[in-house]
Amino acid sequence: GDRLSSCLICWKGISPGSSVYACQLCPSMAHASCCEKAMQGLQPSPGGKKQSWWCSQCIEEIEVAEEGEAIKLEKLITRKKEFEFSRKMQANFLMFIERKRFLRLLKGLKFLQAVIRRQQTQARFN
Numbered sequence: 001g002d003r004l005s006s007c008l009i010c011w012k013g014i015s016p017g018s019s020v021y022a023c024q025l026c027p028s029m030a031h032a033s034c035c036e037k038a039m040q041g042l043q044p045s046p047g048g049k050k051q052s053w054w055c056s057q058c059i060e061e062i063e064v065a066e067e068g069e070a071i072k073l074e075k076l077i078t079r080k081k082e083f084e085f086s087r088k089m090q091a092n093f094l095m096f097i098e099r100k101r102f103l104r105l106l107k108g109l110k111f112l113q114a115v116i117r118r119q120q121t122q123a124r125f126n
Contacts, residue, residue, distance in 0.1 A: 008055055009034040023055040030055065 006013055007020075008028040014020055019032035035053070054062075 005029075007031045007034055008057075021053040023053060023058055025054060025058040028055045028057070 008030045
């Protein structure tokens with residue numbers, strides 16, 4: 001697209017042939033001297049060529065977007081952990097119920113075996 005004709009930092013016009021920085025992400029441009037004063041860029045290339053850099057506004061927008069993505073990722077990870085935890089709780093509960101039922105069945109079988117052994121022993125002595 002068309003570049004802005006004024007410097008992003010000092011808002012003065014940009015003359016053709018001067019050393020300027022052009023933002024890679026938006027149409028902003030800045031004088032190389034303004035960037036050096038504001039510590040916002042690299043050394044300008046000789047011959048008045050346009051250097052590629054990112055302006056402070058784009059950097060701030062990227063940082064905000066990265067923070068938002070980090071928060072979304074953290075929420076997603078938390079949701080996955082909560083889901084896994086609830087699945088483990090359900091599995092442990094179902095395992096406990098099944099184990100309880102199995103132990104009750106085992107106890108009943110042992111009781112029946114004891115009753116049958118007692119009857120067999122009484123039948124031998126009669």
